[in-house]
Amino acid sequence: MPEIVAFLLEKSLVAVFIFIVVLTVVAFSTWIERIVAGHIQMRYGPNRAGPFGILQVAADGVKFFMKEEFIPDRANKALFIIAPSFTFMAAGFIMAVIPFGDRIIVAGREVLLQIADINIGVLYVLAIGSLGVYGIIAGGWASNNKYSLMGGLRASSQMISYEIAMGLAIVALLLDHGTLSLRQIVMNQQGAIWHWSVFSHPIGFLLFYVAAFAESARIPFDLPEAENEIVAGYHTEYSAMKFGLFMFGEFLHMILASGMIVTLYFGGWGIPWVQPPAEPGILWGLLSLLVFWVKTYFFVFVFMWVRWTLPRFRYDQLMNLGWKRLIPIGLANIVITAGLLLIFQHFGIAG
Amino acid sequence: MAEIQKTVTNDPFRKYNLTLAERLYLPAIMKGMGVTISYFFKKPVTIQYPEEKAYVPHRWRGRHVLKRDEFGRERCVGCQMCELACPADAITIQAGEVPPERRHLHTTERYSVTYEIDMLRCIYCGMCEEACPEAAIFLTPFYEFAEDSREKLIYTKEMLTERIGGPIFYKD
Numbered sequence: 431m432p433e434i435v436a437f438l439l440e441k442s443l444v445a446v447f448i449f450i451v452v453l454t455v456v457a458f459s460t461w462i463e464r465i466v467a468g469h470i471q472m473r474y475g476p477n478r479a480g481p482f483g484i485l486q487v488a489a490d491g492v493k494f495f496m497k498e499e500f501i502p503d504r505a506n507k508a509l510f511i512i513a514p515s516f517t518f519m520a521a522g523f524i525m526a527v528i529p530f531g532d533r534i535i536v537a538g539r540e541v542l543l544q545i546a547d548i549n550i551g552v553l554y555v556l557a558i559g560s561l562g563v564y565g566i567i568a569g570g571w572a573s574n575n576k577y578s579l580m581g582g583l584r585a586s587s588q589m590i591s592y593e594i595a596m597g598l599a600i601v602a603l604l605l606d607h608g609t610l611s612l613r614q615i616v617m618n619q620q621g622a623i624w625h626w627s628v629f630s631h632p633i634g635f636l637l638f639y640v641a642a643f644a645e646s647a648r649i650p651f652d653l654p655e656a657e658n659e660i661v662a663g664y665h666t667e668y669s670a671m672k673f674g675l676f677m678f679g680e681f682l683h684m685i686l687a688s689g690m691i692v693t694l695y696f697g698g699w700g701i702p703w704v705q706p707p708a709e710p711g712i713l714w715g716l717l718s719l720l721v722f723w724v725k726t727y728f729f730v731f732v733f734m735w736v737r738w739t740l741p742r743f744r745y746d747q748l749m750n751l752g753w754k755r756l757i758p759i760g761l762a763n764i765v766i767t768a769g770l771l772l773i774f775q776h777f778g779i780a781g
Numbered sequence: 782m783a784e785i786q787k788t789v790t791n792d793p794f795r796k797y798n799l800t801l802a803e804r805l806y807l808p809a810i811m812k813g814m815g816v817t818i819s820y821f822f823k824k825p826v827t828i829q830y831p832e833e834k835a836y837v838p839h840r841w842r843g844r845h846v847l848k849r850d851e852f853g854r855e856r857c858v859g860c861q862m863c864e865l866a867c868p869a870d871a872i873t874i875q876a877g878e879v880p881p882e883r884r885h886l887h888t889t890e891r892y893s894v895t896y897e898i899d900m901l902r903c904i905y906c907g908m909c910e911e912a913c914p915e916a917a918i919f920l921t922p923f924y925e926f927a928e929d930s931r932e933k934l935i936y937t938k939e940m941l942t943e944r945i946g947g948p949i950f951y952k953d
Contacts, residue, residue, distance in 0.1 A: 470817050473827045636807075739817040740810065 436539065445526075445545050452525050455723065456681050461487050463681075463734050470738045490674075497670030502574050505667065509572035514668065514675035516565030521682040523558045527551045528689045529613050530722050531699050532706055534715035543699075543715050544613060551612035552604065555690060556597055559645060562683065563589045566654060569676070570664035582664040584745055585647060585654030591752035592644035592651075598760030599637035602767035603627055603694060616698030623702035628695040633763050635695045637756055642687040644752065647680065648733055650740040651748060655680075688729035689722070696725055842905045842920040845898055847942040854886055855942060856917035859893035863909035863918055871902035872909060896938035901931060 461476070461484060468475030476483035501510055531543030548554060563586045570582015606627070607615050619625050628635045644651040654664055665676045692698060699718035707714055743751070828835050837843075847857050859876035877894040879887045886892075909918050928934050 466821070469821045469825065472820055472823055473825045474829070477829075735814060735817060735821075736810075739813045 440539060440541055441545070444541060444543065448525060448530055448543070448545055451530070451719075452682070452685070455727075456678060456685055457487050457491075458484075459681050459685060459730060460490065460677070462730075466731065466734045467738055470735070494670050494674035499669050499671065502667050505574040506572040509568045510667075511672070513565050513569035513572055514665075514672045514679065516568060517562050517679035518565075518675050518682065520558055520560075520562035520565065521679050521686055523561075524555050524686045524690075525682075527554055527612055528686065529616050529693060529698050530689075531715050531718035532710060534710045534712055536712060541715075542613070543719055547611060547613045549609070549611045549614075552600060552610045552615075552694075555612075556593070556600070559596075559683075560590070560593055562645075562679075565676075565679070566664050569668070573664070573667040575667055578664050578666050581654055581666075585664055588644055588647070588651060588653055588745075588748055588752070591749060592641045592756070595752055595756035595760055596638060596641035596645060598757060598764065599634045599641060600694065601760075602634045602764045603631050605764070605767055605771055606630060612693055612698075616693055616700060619697040620700045620705075621702070623697075626695065626697045626702075631695065631763075631767070633759065634767075635691070637760055637763065638694070639691060640751075640756065642691065643733070643736070644748070646684040646687055646733070648684060649737040650743050652737075652742060653745060653748065684733055685726065685730055688726045688733065691729055692722065692725040698722060837922045837924070839922055841922040842907045842910075844900075844921050844923040844926055845903075845909070845936070845941055846919055846921050847896070847917055847938065848919060849943050850888070854888050855892070856888075856915045857893050857896065857938075857942075858887070858889055858915055858917075859891050859896075860914065861893075862912045862914060866908040866912035867903075868906060868908060869902045869904045871899045871904075873897045873899075893938060896941065898936045898941060900926070900934040900936055 464486070465475030465477075465483065476486040479485040479489050501507055526545040527548060529542070529544040529547070533540050533542045535541070566582050566585045566589070570578045570580075570585070573579070603615075604610060607618050609615060609618075615627075619627055647654045665673055668676060699722040701717075701721055706718075847855065849855050859874060861874045861876060864872040864874045874896050875894040876891060879890050879892050883892070905920065907920050910920050926934075
């Protein structure tokens, strides 16, 4: 089979597989969120539709398809329809570079369980993540509703502020790893458990985690969704499937942010002290995929846990935190890390 | 050693200093998350209806029943005391003379020809039970009689009267 065909086939199969896996996980995250929310509040979540309420996901899906779709009278039709797709797209494009698993050797070819291992992976993630803001602004503007507009503006200001904090948090980590390729960062963290970057960059991890909360618009930073939603909000005028896309996009963003945290700070798909076999087969690939998702899901659970613990930030508290606290801490982190790296290099200490 | 004086509000009666740990928020967040996760592992307090049902005391005021005496005769004599006593005007009674064919079912000449309770108007206060001189009407602890139209919830005498032998409610 000519090389180009084999290459295209391999990439498309991996892409479809990862797409299906991620979207299934996202769909079930909506169910898990409700179960976790219920148990934290000492009640059961939905447990009537199917065993343990698993078919609630299907019921929600059917509901979203069957509800009446309407567009407000003088709304900007094109923007109104495209806005949810922006959010979903921005989150979806990120899943192209996250390393979900190790390389496997199948049919004589080496296949990575990662759609694209580009050597500017981190930069790509940050850049595409910024596109998600367009969806919120477009949704708020196109709704022809003053409250939606206000909600959209506040949401967008929150998101762009915390993108800076997110980028700065990662810079120190990148100084240490010396590469932007996500696969390489994961490979650098293999071996013992103290090779995980979280142990050498704890403050960076904390900064990145807080910024990820703000980027995903999760409580305590969920001004876009809840605060205004008592009045209105950027997705007020959205009905069935469009709202479903917004919701789905938000969950996808949350899960992929957790995936990024696991990749950058917690050793990605690797098991500490376990070497990949010399000829990794499908079983090893599935195992690494499972390890990745277990770690990611722990952080998704923490996202949900924090949601039901903390009250919401006020807008000025949120801006204060983003600009006047996280950015200086991030910058200090970079300076200190750079200094320590120089010292280690000078004295030849392995870092 | 100069302490950083960080005040919470400008209200002169509420100023206090926050320690560094308090200003970091993180220890407080951790403590809050500890509380939340402890609730995650506690047993939920939900009563899973319809598999489990809540405890109902035996004097709980639910659905009405018109009882009979030990000879099978209806105790209700149509005196309309309950209709008078009802604060919600839920009971409607037409009283009349007992016809010959029904003599075996009643103790006196008077009986309630029609006896209707609008279960949606009723406030289940039990005044009718207290007012009845014949100990004919009682409120039972039964509550599962939801219907899908208002007409179906106007109970007639046949639906309300206790059945002879077997379950007392017409629905069973």
